[in-house]
Amino acid sequence: MNKIYLRFVKLLNPVLSRAGVDTVQLYDILRIKLIIDERRPKAMFAVRQNNKKKVQSPWFVSFFSILMGAFIGLTLFLNNMPYVGQTIYFSVFMVLMSLTLISDFTTVLIDTRDQFIILPRPVNDRTIAVSRILHISIYVLRLALLQGLPGMVMIGFIDGPAAVPIFFIQILEVTFMSIFLVNIVYLVLMKFVSPQKFKDIINYIQIVFSILIFGSYYLLPRLINVTILENISILSHWYSYILPPVWIGALNELLFHHGRANLITIFLAITGLVVPLLGLWLVAKVLAPGFNRRLSIIATSDGSQNTPAAVKTERNSGFMDKIADLVAPDPVENAGFRITWKLATRSREFKMKVYPAFGYIPIYFLYFTLNGKGQSLAERWENVKAGHNYIILAYLCTFLLMAALSNVAMSDKYKSAWVYYTTPISEPGKILSGMYKAILVIFYIPYSLFWGAVIVSIWGPAAINDVLLAMLVGIIYGILMALFLIKGLPFSKPVMIKQSGGRIVTTLMTMILLGGMGVGHYFLMRWETVIWIAIIPFLFISWIMLYYYKKTTWEGLEMADDL
């Protein structure tokens, strides 16, 4: 694949060398950058992959892009209203493209190593600038073509072969538009936030992105009612005139469905052709120069010692102090509690893996409950409200606990955990119980209470006892999982390569146990007092289990082999 791009770039050589670019160096820089891209794990997939070092083959990534393209291409088949279908297609295309650009390409744009590897070598500025532009272009076009390929085939069946080249132009339009938007996002971010914050914000965008992908995959088929969509008249709302996908879809409407086209469609189609080009020109002429300068500021301020601005001071949180002293009074336990709290809320790696769970849980809930064929969305929602399915939501919160626990012992920087082994800790279980309490206090309990409040506000106060019991069951389940599966001090183990067979069996067993408790709970729900009474023994059980968890010895712990 890369060879084709490189050969294509070679065609430009005469023009480039006249512009002062060293084409031999350019070729080599591009070649190396493409190899590095190929071997770099993609942020999008790393979320759900335990092992970060494992690299997806480029074919798999391409396949995924094509699959996404095919998935959104289905909207093109809205026969009665092709314009609506096109608008949806290009909207999703643009969102996907922009998010991929932001989340995956930031690391490439801000490759600080270039400063030390390429800049000291005899390479002139123009060559570096052109290599950067071409690298981005290759990346973006590859993505656009893969993602658009299924759509191009589909449109050929729908509107005939003549529509294919037009569709290609539309894909270019939407790509340029995405680049323009992403540039604006970057510029705004860089203008208003510090480099350190900038990376954090990109991290959050990545998290939102993975939730969006997950949500659209599970929920879109449930939420979209095709018959309604076919009756939307897109141009009857004033705001649709300012949406870029509407302009882009207009081209197809104008050329292949003349019947419905009018002066407004012509105007929109022209806008769709002109604005992306204008945007691209604006990016190249006005935005790009400042962009590169700012990027290099971000890059240099990162690792170097001479920019005091990059130093991040943490506020002393009196709130955390109070909670820590309250729930973990023992000094060792207190240390475990604080270190977990601080590392979990500050490490990007942990956030990236755990925070998406915040979004997955309500998505799962809607996915499980919003079924019922042939009913409208409102009817299905009424069914949910009438039943007792809210208990699913209460139990799903355990998923967050699971996500946090299975990542809390792991870190890229696991070697810093040497402190646990060189300090005279006789009861490592205290650190573990501090860690567990921290996860409960910062993630699980507030999150469960939040959804508990939502449940009570929708289903009424009769749900309070169910929420509380589910929370206790979740806490017990969490300790079980921690006892049998985690076996590591906070952030002390390398990211795992693969789970052993025994682990999977234990995971299944605990899952079945959790499911069984949930089902039992569901059947007992009609007797309110039973639930209230059940809370008491469960409170006791969780207290005992935490007590035993605290007794974990060094023999019961696993540590990294290569500290």
Next chain:
Amino acid sequence: MSETPLIQIRNLTKYYGTKLVLKNLSLDIYPGQVIGYIGPNGAGKSTTVKILTGLIPDFSGEVIVDGISMANDPQSIKKLFGYVPENAEIYDVLTPLEYLDFIGKLYGMEANTLADRATKLLAAFGLANNVNDRMDTFSKGMKQKVLLIAGIIHNPKIIILDEPLSGLDANAVIMVKELIMRLSKEGKTIFYCSHMMDVVEKVSDRIMLINKGEVIADGTFESLKQNHSDTLERIFSKLTGREDSGNEAEAIINALD
């Protein structure tokens, strides 16, 4: 030394924001010299190196290398330099051979010479069995060796080494020290930045000590000894105002009581 200096720095001044990092720094370096460039943290060592290697293009003053001015033609100057950076930045998803091939080509080396030289150098540094392994599995010392090779692969006239021994084991340290002396006999000029006083003392024919952006001592180790103290470590602490390190240690001990 009647010949013309290879590197001339005149009135070099550099600010970061409002903070003055280099204050009218001037120095001449002659061909074949091994310069030991030392100074406390934040003295301006790294900044000097970054300006010399073209990483920081805006500065006031004059930098002339081999008769070429940095302001006019940085590319020709970069060709003369080999640079081993301090912070071990490397594209570690590549193999050493791929990386060296890339670096060599940026210097415009011919492919066959390059491949041949890269293989021989890797073998000489004891990495013959790892030429096709990805560097993300390498130890710090192995990466450092690849960086050293990348700094000399195009046979440069001037070699800038910024803390080149970090992560290397004792045998590799001895080898690199030997290598520095051999390179200097071959007529290479070496600019050596380090905090390891004992190594600087041994390999350099001329030591420059900078503090707060200014050169505060310049000469052979022998001449510095006559004027100040008997080891480079002592000279260093005397000149950079840390003579009372006994008092500091005292304060630390007291704090523990």
